[in-house]
Amino acid sequence: MTAPVLEISGLTVSVPDATRTDGGRGDLTLVDNVSLTLERGERVALVGESGSGKSMTAKAVMRLDPTVDLAGSIRVAGHEVVGAPERTVRRMRGSAVSMVFQDPMTALNPVLTIGDQVTEPLRLRGVPRREARARAVEMLDRLGVLSAADRMDAYPYEFSGGMRQRVVMAAALIGGPDVLIADEPTTALDVRVQEQVLDLLEEQSRELGLAVLLITHDLAIVAGFAHRVAVMRHGRLVEDRLVDDLFASPQHPYTRGLLASIPSVDDDPTVRLRTVDDVMREDAALAASGTALEARR
Structure with missing residues (x-):
């Protein structure tokens, strides 16, 4: 067994109290105790709604945001990122880990x-x-x-x-690089070009043994691309499963909500789509009724 090319362990990303601009007090935690690994040639999709902490996790791997504090461990190809000198991190960028950003025109x-x-x-x-x-x-x-x-x-x-x-x-x-982070690389593209870009990423992963971390909010595009899917919510990792297992039997109510909110060509256009919050409320109600029934027994 070889060591993972990317190993994130107990990662916490926070904004120090002194640099907060939102009027709050104390350190603001953006990513909370996240652990994730990628093997060579593996493709993992990190999914969740906007603001869930996906891109902040990616930036932490690259050490791109000097305004935040990092705790925990990030190892890329065996080299520690957290606490490493800036000169060491600069050498790693492009050679050990690279990043593709959302909008190619601004990149x-x-x-x-x-x-x-x-x-x-x-x-x-x-x-x-x-x-x-x-x-x-x-x-x-x-x-x-x-x-x-x-x-x-x-x-x-x-x-x-x-x-x-x-x-x-x-x-x-x-x-x-050993690891490529693709942060919403298809968002600014039309559907046909999205497919071409994902095909290219998959091809390069296979040919080069490249580990790919795909950051996206769109579960619909990862089914045919990723080996595993990791789901983030409110800065925490709530589920990390093989892609087929996750789509067949999601374990967390939030994941079920994300899947339920994907539109289908078979949907009745006159019926409102269920939202993530709808599904989570339904799950909570079912759990509460089950608890009440068990208590009566």
Whole structure:
């Protein structure tokens, strides 16, 4: 058995009292005692509503937010992130762990060419310009960017949304990371391009043995992509199951609520969809009635 390439143990992310801007007092906990592992080549979806702590967990792995305090442990390819010097973390970004962000247009610098942005991770590691450029063309070709060699000097605005996301993925993958975090990578794309991006992520995971952590609020897109699904609510991990098991028999009321709120083509359009809160209230009522019945016995 090999060690996981990503091992999160007892992670707590909090905003210190001194830097809070919401008028509250005391440290504000955003992620509470989360533990999660990824094996090499494994694809895990981290799901939950907006504000559940998914992206904050991802940023903690990359150490991207200097305004929060981290406690617990995050090990990437055997290297501890929590408490590590900033210089060490900078070396890990791009080589051990990379991230694909939600909106490719804001993730790319509009005044730098595609070539400059894809080669940057290699150039920062001392790779000669010509070699870095050749490797960038190869990576863009692999990800389906047509005429990649001719488009290295193009700018982001000259690419479609789907092509820009491929460029972002090329920049994230070119350093050969062990772990790729994809934070809502399909939200800004139409349905057809969403499928293409997920297919690309799955293909790269298989070919490179890449562990992928897909952050999403949309359970509908993970069924055919992930090996496991981890569900977050209010900063806590409430369920972590194999994808087929979770869809067949969700254990937590919140997970059941998320699944129940997914629209289906067979739904009656005149009937209001059940919300997450609806399902959780129904579960609580059933539990209360069961407790009352047991007490009468």
